Amino acid sequence: MSTPPRVRFLDRTTPPHIMTLVLLSGLAALSMNMFLPSLPSMTEWFDTDYRIMQLSVSLFLMMNAVLQLVLGPISDRYGRRPVMLTAVTVFLVATVGTMLATTVEVFLAFRMLQAVVVAGIVLSRAVVRDMVDEAQSASMIGYVTMGMAIVPMIAPVFGGLLDAWFGWQASFVVMLVCGLGILALAWADLGETAQRRHASVGDQLRGFPELLTARRFWGYCAAASFASGAFFAYLGGAPYVGSQVYGLSPAELGLYFGAPAVGYATGNYLSGRFSVRAGTNRMMLWGGLVNVAGQSMLFALHLAGLATAEVFFGFFIFVGLGNGLLLPSATAGMLSVRPHLAGTASGLGGAFMIGGGAALAALAGALLGPGSGPEPLLAIGLLTAIAALGAILYTMARARRVGA
Numbered sequence: 481m482s483t484p485p486r487v488r489f490l491d492r493t494t495p496p497h498i499m500t501l502v503l504l505s506g507l508a509a510l511s512m513n514m515f516l517p518s519l520p521s522m523t524e525w526f527d528t529d530y531r532i533m534q535l536s537v538s539l540f541l542m543m544n545a546v547l548q549l550v551l552g553p554i555s556d557r558y559g560r561r562p563v564m565l566t567a568v569t570v571f572l573v574a575t576v577g578t579m580l581a582t583t584v585e586v587f588l589a590f591r592m593l594q595a596v597v598v599a600g601i602v603l604s605r606a607v608v609r610d611m612v613d614e615a616q617s618a619s620m621i622g623y624v625t626m627g628m629a630i631v632p633m634i635a636p637v638f639g640g641l642l643d644a645w646f647g648w649q650a651s652f653v654v655m656l657v658c659g660l661g662i663l664a665l666a667w668a669d670l671g672e673t674a675q676r677r678h679a680s681v682g683d684q685l686r687g688f689p690e691l692l693t694a695r696r697f698w699g700y701c702a703a704a705s706f707a708s709g710a711f712f713a714y715l716g717g718a719p720y721v722g723s724q725v726y727g728l729s730p731a732e733l734g735l736y737f738g739a740p741a742v743g744y745a746t747g748n749y750l751s752g753r754f755s756v757r758a759g760t761n762r763m764m765l766w767g768g769l770v771n772v773a774g775q776s777m778l779f780a781l782h783l784a785g786l787a788t789a790e791v792f793f794g795f796f797i798f799v800g801l802g803n804g805l806l807l808p809s810a811t812a813g814m815l816s817v818r819p820h821l822a823g824t825a826s827g828l829g830g831a832f833m834i835g836g837g838a839a840l841a842a843l844a845g846a847l848l849g850p851g852s853g854p855e856p857l858l859a860i861g862l863l864t865a866i867a868a869l870g871a872i873l874y875t876m877a878r879a880r881r882v883g884a
Contacts (some may be wrong), residue, residue: 495607495610495673496607496670500666504568504600504666505604506599506717507646507658508632511571511594512715513636515652516537516715517636518651519534519723521643521647521721526587529596531846534719534720534845535845536587536588538839539591540591543592543595544598545831545833545834547595548602548830550827551598552603555599555603557665559672560672561666563599563672565663565667565670566664567597568597568598568599568600568601568662571594571597572686576759577656579649585804598830598834604624608671611673634738636737638739639647639734640729640731640758643731643734653673658846660703691817692828694818695878697814699875699878700810700817700875701810701814701833703871703872704806704810705833706836707767707803707807707810708833708836709836709860709864709867709868710771710864710865711800711803711861712836713857713858713861716842717844717854717856717857719845721857722736722737722844722880725853726789728789736790736793739794739796743796743799743803744804747770748808751808760810760813760878761809761850761872764806767802767804768806768868768872769869771799771806771865772802773798774795774801775858775865777795781795782855787853788852792854813875814829815829841882843862
């Protein structure tokens with residue numbers, strides 16, 4: 481009698497399905513932007529200033545950056561599975577806290593705790609690098625991060641509608657329900673992929689200097705950080721521009737807000753299809769050029785007086801497309817510099833990306849005030865796109881010099 485096939489789910493020793501990784505990264509994206517169309521109404525509900533309410537974006541990103549510094553090394557030491565499951569559980573508790581908050585201070589405290597869900601992004605990338613080599617990981621990361629593209633494309637739309645129908649808390653109810661479902665899926669399907677080590681977490685953290693002295697790591701990290709800067713500034717400033725400059729309702733703002741995710745999903749798909757054939761550096765270059773071209777055209781159209789909501793939000797599709805082409809390859813490069821420190825590299829690189837994004841989101845919120853137009857946000861987007869292209873060219877030139 482033949483041996484029955486092993487049940488795929490509830491097996492803690494086999495790699496997860498790719499859809500599990502997509503959903504885990506998508507949960508992090510959902511928590512980041514679903515409620516953004518509600519920021520103006522939340523400002524009124526908590527009886528505070530928009531600049532204070534906007535901290536729900538910048539503080540969340542700041543905590544993302546801090547947590548990524550430790551989540552990667554901890555997962556290198558104890559494994560991806562237990563760290564992921566713990567993080568999602570803490571996220572669920574924090575989400576309940578945001579729904580029950582009666583003051584803006586309490587809301588912001590639980591909002592910062594929600595940032596632990598960034599484990600879905602950090603550890604999904606590390607799991608991919610555990611499973612495949614650099615070239616294949618760029619392709620697979622492209623598919624995995626489509627969860628971060630599809631969710632932002634639809635989440636603000638539903639967030640705006642939910643705000644109009646039920647109030648701002650409804651978005652956090654959806655986060656809670658989705659989190660519960662994804663926790664159950666991860667428990668059943670997320671097998672361990674990391675090689676267990678006897679080194680302490682402190683020893684893992686001491687891997688930082690090994691990464692920080694590697695110029696290739698810095699090149700990939702700078703390219704990814706600058707490229708994502710425009711998007712994070714968009715998260716911090718676009719709700720104000722849409723509602724106060726263009727007079728969009730929460731539902732309209734939610735519909736327009738997801739425009740960059742259309743480009744990001746397309747870029748991720750193209751990365752999945754062509755990164756193995758084209759190579760990581762070439763995919764990064766294509767993404768950087770698209771980003772600069774899109775931001776330049778948007779700035780030029782604004783200076784020409786063609787400043788409409790459709791132009792503003794529509795041209796941010798190019799930011800998404802460029803980042804969708806660039807970020808999977810840049811991330812794969814970061815994780816491949818020192819493969820034995822993949823989790824640490826994912827966390828450290830992500831911390832630079834998100835930390836810079838938090839600063840830019842806060843800067844965008846600070847520069848956008850009564851009487852201001854979208855100019856500060858446009859300037860930030862163009863400057864970061866140019867800086868990303870410069871980092872890509874530096875990385876490519878260094879690769880040619882060392883023959884890598």
